[in-house]
Amino acid sequence: MSEAMTNLKVRLREVQDLRQAEAILYWDMATYLPSEAGAERGRQMSLLSRLAHEQFTADTTGELLAAAEAAAESPEDQAVVRITRRDFDRASCLPAAFVERATAHYSTLHGRWAKARPTADFAAVADGLARSLDLAREESSYFPGAAHVMDPLIAGSDYGFTAATVRRVFAELRAELTPLVEAVCSQAPADASCLHQHYPRAAQLAFGETVAGAFGYDFGRGRQDLTHHPFMIRLGAHDVRITTRVDENFLAEALFSTWHETGHALYEQGIDPTLDGTPLLDGASSAVHESQSRLWENLVSRSRGFWEWAYPLLQADFPKQLGGVSLDTFYRAINAVERGLIRVEADELTYNLHVMIRFDLECALLEGSLAVRDLPEAWHARYQSDLGLRAPDDRDGVMQDVHWYGGRIGGCFQGYTLGNIMSAQFYQAACAAVPGIPAGISRGEFAPLHTWLREHLYHAGRRRDPLDLLRDATGSDLDHAPYVRYLRDKFTALYGL
Amino acid sequence: MSEAMTNLKVRLREVQDLRQAEAILYWDMATYLPSEAGAERGRQMSLLSRLAHEQFTADTTGELLAAAEAAAESPEDQAVVRITRRDFDRASCLPAAFVERATAHYSTLHGRWAKARPTADFAAVADGLARSLDLAREESSYFPGAAHVMDPLIAGSDYGFTAATVRRVFAELRAELTPLVEAVCSQAPADASCLHQHYPRAAQLAFGETVAGAFGYDFGRGRQDLTHHPFMIRLGAHDVRITTRVDENFLAEALFSTWHETGHALYEQGIDPTLDGTPLLDGASSAVHESQSRLWENLVSRSRGFWEWAYPLLQADFPKQLGGVSLDTFYRAINAVERGLIRVEADELTYNLHVMIRFDLECALLEGSLAVRDLPEAWHARYQSDLGLRAPDDRDGVMQDVHWYGGRIGGCFQGYTLGNIMSAQFYQAACAAVPGIPAGISRGEFAPLHTWLREHLYHAGRRRDPLDLLRDATGSDLDHAPYVRYLRDKFTALYGL
Numbered sequence: 001m002s003e004a005m006t007n008l009k010v011r012l013r014e015v016q017d018l019r020q021a022e023a024i025l026y027w028d029m030a031t032y033l034p035s036e037a038g039a040e041r042g043r044q045m046s047l048l049s050r051l052a053h054e055q056f057t058a059d060t061t062g063e064l065l066a067a068a069e070a071a072a073e074s075p076e077d078q079a080v081v082r083i084t085r086r087d088f089d090r091a092s093c094l095p096a097a098f099v100e101r102a103t104a105h106y107s108t109l110h111g112r113w114a115k116a117r118p119t120a121d122f123a124a125v126a127d128g129l130a131r132s133l134d135l136a137r138e139e140s141s142y143f144p145g146a147a148h149v150m151d152p153l154i155a156g157s158d159y160g161f162t163a164a165t166v167r168r169v170f171a172e173l174r175a176e177l178t179p180l181v182e183a184v185c186s187q188a189p190a191d192a193s194c195l196h197q198h199y200p201r202a203a204q205l206a207f208g209e210t211v212a213g214a215f216g217y218d219f220g221r222g223r224q225d226l227t228h229h230p231f232m233i234r235l236g237a238h239d240v241r242i243t244t245r246v247d248e249n250f251l252a253e254a255l256f257s258t259w260h261e262t263g264h265a266l267y268e269q270g271i272d273p274t275l276d277g278t279p280l281l282d283g284a285s286s287a288v289h290e291s292q293s294r295l296w297e298n299l300v301s302r303s304r305g306f307w308e309w310a311y312p313l314l315q316a317d318f319p320k321q322l323g324g325v326s327l328d329t330f331y332r333a334i335n336a337v338e339r340g341l342i343r344v345e346a347d348e349l350t351y352n353l354h355v356m357i358r359f360d361l362e363c364a365l366l367e368g369s370l371a372v373r374d375l376p377e378a379w380h381a382r383y384q385s386d387l388g389l390r391a392p393d394d395r396d397g398v399m400q401d402v403h404w405y406g407g408r409i410g411g412c413f414q415g416y417t418l419g420n421i422m423s424a425q426f427y428q429a430a431c432a433a434v435p436g437i438p439a440g441i442s443r444g445e446f447a448p449l450h451t452w453l454r455e456h457l458y459h460a461g462r463r464r465d466p467l468d469l470l471r472d473a474t475g476s477d478l479d480h481a482p483y484v485r486y487l488r489d490k491f492t493a494l495y496g497l
Numbered sequence: 498m499s500e501a502m503t504n505l506k507v508r509l510r511e512v513q514d515l516r517q518a519e520a521i522l523y524w525d526m527a528t529y530l531p532s533e534a535g536a537e538r539g540r541q542m543s544l545l546s547r548l549a550h551e552q553f554t555a556d557t558t559g560e561l562l563a564a565a566e567a568a569a570e571s572p573e574d575q576a577v578v579r580i581t582r583r584d585f586d587r588a589s590c591l592p593a594a595f596v597e598r599a600t601a602h603y604s605t606l607h608g609r610w611a612k613a614r615p616t617a618d619f620a621a622v623a624d625g626l627a628r629s630l631d632l633a634r635e636e637s638s639y640f641p642g643a644a645h646v647m648d649p650l651i652a653g654s655d656y657g658f659t660a661a662t663v664r665r666v667f668a669e670l671r672a673e674l675t676p677l678v679e680a681v682c683s684q685a686p687a688d689a690s691c692l693h694q695h696y697p698r699a700a701q702l703a704f705g706e707t708v709a710g711a712f713g714y715d716f717g718r719g720r721q722d723l724t725h726h727p728f729m730i731r732l733g734a735h736d737v738r739i740t741t742r743v744d745e746n747f748l749a750e751a752l753f754s755t756w757h758e759t760g761h762a763l764y765e766q767g768i769d770p771t772l773d774g775t776p777l778l779d780g781a782s783s784a785v786h787e788s789q790s791r792l793w794e795n796l797v798s799r800s801r802g803f804w805e806w807a808y809p810l811l812q813a814d815f816p817k818q819l820g821g822v823s824l825d826t827f828y829r830a831i832n833a834v835e836r837g838l839i840r841v842e843a844d845e846l847t848y849n850l851h852v853m854i855r856f857d858l859e860c861a862l863l864e865g866s867l868a869v870r871d872l873p874e875a876w877h878a879r880y881q882s883d884l885g886l887r888a889p890d891d892r893d894g895v896m897q898d899v900h901w902y903g904g905r906i907g908g909c910f911q912g913y914t915l916g917n918i919m920s921a922q923f924y925q926a927a928c929a930a931v932p933g934i935p936a937g938i939s940r941g942e943f944a945p946l947h948t949w950l951r952e953h954l955y956h957a958g959r960r961r962d963p964l965d966l967l968r969d970a971t972g973s974d975l976d977h978a979p980y981v982r983y984l985r986d987k988f989t990a991l992y993g994l
Contacts (some may be wrong), residue, residue: 017541036717044514084645220533239534
């Protein structure tokens with residue numbers, strides 16, 4: 001490696017370590033922080049965030065990068081400077097003072113939201129949200145030349161997409177989903193009562209972790225803890241953690257949350273460890289990441305084949321609750337479709353409708369066609385028209401998701417549905433390449449799937465751009481057809497359409 | 498506040514936040530870190546440590562400090578600049594490269610020790626220990642003019658003491674302790690079998706935490722977790738945590754460890770919160786800190802009065818194990834005196850002999866009169882002469898304590914015994930000022946003691962130097978008489994001497 005490259009890497013590793021240190025502080029905040037330490041923890045995290053930003057955008061980093069660009073010869077080094085340049089240019093557009101101002105505001109608003117949400121007190125967060133909107137517009141303005149105010153914000157999480165492309169994809173998908181939802185919801189609802197029994201916490205956690213381990217999650221390089229909002233987080237190349245929450249009176253909560261986060265974690269744990277210390281040690285994009293959480297949560301864990309293996313084990317752990325429940329009944333219960341108010345509780349079929357509402361509202365807010373004071377009512381109106389429901393108040397309406405209150409407005413929701421679409425493309429490609437995958441799953445053998453995903457997807461880290469990665473792995477551009485086919489086949493069979 | 502003072506405080510707060518961030522990484526490492534993440538965690542911590550050191554010793558900090566010194570008028574500001582100057586001059590003596598080199602070495606050696614200790618493989622750590630000794634001498638050499646190589650190292654943790662003063666104090670205390678140990682150990686040993694029964698983990702933890710709460714530990718600003726080596730750590734002004742370990746077949750392990758760390762935590766939680774962001778938010782010294790852990794662990798929690806209140810509660814939690822055991826039997830069991838090999842398992846009477854051995858060996862190593870290769874045998878020789886025992890191997894010999902393997906050699910052991918001496922001075926002064934304290938303890942009322950300690954000791958943080966604080970609170974210089982009297986009275990009664 002050239003000296004210029006070595007010098008750049010020393011700097012990049014320090015930036016990475018500062019960000020990982022901040023991640024450790026965040027993980028602790030979300031799991032174990034004493035109740036009165038919130039303010040000081042926010043301050044500590046904001047310092048680390050600022051130092052990482054300052055170090056990364058420092059003039060000396062720019063000089064190190066330029067020298068490394070001139071010297072990079074191997075494909076490995078060229079990949080490092082290519083992505084570092086992209087991140088550097090992007091980060092350098094944002095003044096450090098702006099980043100600090102925005103971070104401090106999001107942290108304050110998050111605290112206010114957490115307090116106001118239980119009483120559905122939107123008035124307590126409206127001003128803060130308006131300020132967040134100003135900050136999002138300001139952030140966008142640092143990237144001149146964008147066709148849409150949201151484009152630079154989308155590019156930060158889903159490189160390769162714009163507001164226009166997302167809109168088109170969403171419109172096409174919606175046209176397929178709406179009649180399918182309509183058809184399923186006109187049938188008698190599935191009986192999910194077997195899930196609503198008492199399932200002791202420890203046994204739920206143990207079962208979830210056993211399966212996560214079978215998927216390939218390496219507990220020597222990770223762990224699971226309890227939190228309010230489940231997440232996956234990388235604290236180091238060898239420390240990729242997941243969190244979950246347990247409802248002792250509803251079995252589906254902890255299990256599918258665990259396997260969703262396991263999907264994210266398998267991705268992170270599967271990245272080529274030689275990328276450690278560089279910006280390449282990361283997922284390709286928000287959508288590609290979500291494709292993996294959804295693949296393991298839905299295409300695997302909500303499939304009938306998976307439960308042919310897993311259900312006898314689950315019954316053995318919960319004989320009193322499930323001993324008399326057939327596999328078919330259980331399979332229908334975990335795939336019950338119902339129009340609901342809450343995104344994170346939504347079934348596979350209606351989930352994307354929730355995402356599309358949020359994306360459209362984000363766009364309207366950023367474009368200025370919707371004011372924050374009118375947001376709660378706009379939310380209700382869209383839920384009425386798209387899902388036929390109206391939340392009794394703003395707690396389960398516009399205040400239900402943390403995203404707009406804990407960070408930027410804009411660019412945070414599209415990845416969920418893009419990821420769903422990609423999940424079916426990746427799974428279809430894996431099964432085409434290794435036809436034994438579905439049969440293996442129904443015997444509890446996940447290595448064939450895991451191995452294919454690691455080789456064609458996880459290992460690359462950010463070496464390939466998201467849409468190139470998709471094309472390389474599946475031979476296709478973004479295409480909702482496999483996803484729609486998967487949903488149609490599955491729910492047609494389930495509901496006897 | 499003057500502008501100069503404000504500017505200095507901004508800098509000091511950042512240094513504090515970096516150190517607290519490092520502490521959070523340490524806490525996580527000692528409690529929840531996945532097994533394969535040790536190396537990267539060491540690297541992350543060492544970066545934060547270096548950044549804190551660089552920030553604190555930067556020229557700009559020196560300039561901010563000088564300006565603040567010129568401007569400081571209030572006693573509060575004067576205290577901040579006085580202690581900051583002391584720390585700054587001390588830290589500035591150490592080259593950043595030295596600090597980084599030493600930190601990295603200690604971290605590596607710690608890992609090697611943890612692996613080598615179970616098999617008593619001293620050879621695996623001997624070279625590392627020799628290098629640690631070189632580093633300790635090098636560290637000392639950055640403070641020219643010291644009478645003894647250990648003096649600068651002691652000054653770092655126990656300001657106001659030197660190798661000579663510690664030696665004199667230890668010699669005097671030893672002269673009192675040796676005949677007392679001799680007399681007690683010539684009696685029939687106490688029956689401690691009631692402690693060696695099965696006590697379920699969760700119930701032990703719950704009891705320990707209930708009492709910690711009764712002492713005054715604020716769980717809204719702290720928490721307890723499990724670890725291998727119990728410790729107390731401050732992660733923020735409102736986040737002071739303790740850790741413990743549980744032996745399900747020995748009741749005394751978790752309880753007294755919890756209450757020991759609670760003593761440390763009460764001190765930290767009691768510091769004037771307006772000192773947050775300055776170097777004054779800290780204990781006065783290692784010895785003063787230890788005086789509080791020992792006061793709550795021993796003078797309170799091993800007293801007969803305390804158990805008059807606590808024992809019925811403990812019996813109610815463990816009726817099968819303790820229902821038929823009298824208070825007297827239990828009280829004798831938790832105060833059983835026996836010459837042993839392990840410092841952390843030692844009783845109140847023999848504990849200081851363990852400390853003195855370590856202090857003397859540290860001195861000999863640093864003076865050059867003892868070589869690392871001869872250390873294991875020197876250890877055995879001292880245990881033979883002082884305690885009449887020889888460890889079967891180095892695991893329970895020279896490899897038993899983490900101190901020399903996880904950090905500097907020198908200045909780390911004297912505080913334990915100095916703290917024991919002070920604990921009796923503080924307790925005597927508290928009882929003289931508030932005569933109802935002992936009677937209150939036997940009714941489970943700890944507020945009178947806690948309040949007196951907070952007012953006369955905790956609240957000051959580092960505003961007063963350790964020996965001034967001792968003098969203010971007790972009206973006396975360091976004096977082993979109250980401690981010896983306490984031990985003599987207690988064990989004379991217990992063993993009917």
